[in-house]
Amino acid sequence: MEDLKSAMEEHMEQMADLVQKFSAELRSGLGPAFDNFIGFFHAIDWKEGWLMCLMGFHAVLFLLTIFSRKNVNFQMCLFLLALAGVYFAENLNRFLGENWKSFAGQNYFDQNGVFLSAVWSGPLLVFAIIILVNTLFSLCNLIVRWKKAELRHRARLARNKQE
Numbered sequence: 001m002e003d004l005k006s007a008m009e010e011h012m013e014q015m016a017d018l019v020q021k022f023s024a025e026l027r028s029g030l031g032p033a034f035d036n037f038i039g040f041f042h043a044i045d046w047k048e049g050w051l052m053c054l055m056g057f058h059a060v061l062f063l064l065t066i067f068s069r070k071n072v073n074f075q076m077c078l079f080l081l082a083l084a085g086v087y088f089a090e091n092l093n094r095f096l097g098e099n100w101k102s103f104a105g106q107n108y109f110d111q112n113g114v115f116l117s118a119v120w121s122g123p124l125l126v127f128a129i130i131i132l133v134n135t136l137f138s139l140c141n142l143i144v145r146w147k148k149a150e151l152r153h154r155a156r157l158a159r160n161k162q163e
Helices: 002-043 049-067 072-087 089-098 114-162
Strands: none
Touching: 049 072, 049 114, 072 089, 072 114, 089 114
């Protein structure tokens, strides 16, 4: 019994040590990540015309997503278009990387596609998540309406059966 107790205490000490190390790494890890984000943000010339158009495109797409939230069919088309945009991001990155001199002041398009993922795929995925959540709410609302109609129908059948 003493062996079991000592093994449990040793295990709990190891777990506490691991949690303490993990939390220390997490606390120190957020500072460099934030510094990297700020460096990434400042390295981009946000006044370039094509970037302003891209941000405008995302703003229009966001407004379209919000204002069309009652039209599920249109939202599904937007959802599929957003996911298609994410799917073809690699090809788009390659094409833009080859032709960046014709529209940009510097080459933002690296082999890994980090820049395009941040300014193209990231917002499209956010819009897709918004549409998905809205669709789930719509489906929940539809299930509630269906169940209410079913209960009304059963009540009407029971009332007609009694008469």
